[in-house]
Amino acid sequence: xxxxxxxxxxxxxxxxxxxxxxxxxxxxxxxxxxxxxxxxxxxxxxxxxxxxxxxxxxxxxxxxxxxxxxxxxxxxxxxxxxxxxxxxxxxxxxxxxxxxxxxxxxxxxxxxxxxxxxxxxxxxxxxxxxxxxxxxxxxxxxxxxxxxxx
Numbered sequence: 001x002x003x004x005x006x007x008x009x010x011x012x013x014x015x016x017x018x019x020x021x022x023x024x025x026x027x028x029x030x031x032x033x034x035x036x037x038x039x040x041x042x043x044x045x046x047x048x049x050x051x052x053x054x055x056x057x058x059x060x061x062x063x064x065x066x067x068x069x070x071x072x073x074x075x076x077x078x079x080x081x082x083x084x085x086x087x088x089x090x091x092x093x094x095x096x097x098x099x100x101x102x103x104x105x106x107x108x109x110x111x112x113x114x115x116x117x118x119x120x121x122x123x124x125x126x127x128x129x130x131x132x133x134x135x136x137x138x139x140x141x142x143x144x145x146x147x148x149x150x
Contacts, residue, residue: 005146007034011114013041013105015132016069019120024073026150027118028080037083039112040073042066043101043132046092091135102138114145121149
């Protein structure tokens, strides 16, 4: 007989899209069910990373935008009575070939000791911040934690 699933931390990668807000709702519902917390990871896409590294995009402005989105994440989680921690990650690197949105998600899952992952999978509109469609398949293939793809 298998032991019941124990969940202390639910990781939800976000990218500023409506789909990632939906994923936060699922993550908060799961966390609420297991009396767990949510960790929201904002994954920056290739276009933004290249812009930041090349000086064409103001990193402080990007961080301000991600923080504004994280306020939305906190509001959604609060509706479920769930605590939230947050972080940002580059989903791409000009210096590390192995850096990918999926690897950024799995690295963070390990760093925060996540027990459960919720990831958006729907094709997104392709706006610069919306990178998680690239991560979903990778995470589903390689995650050692249970994954809910929404």
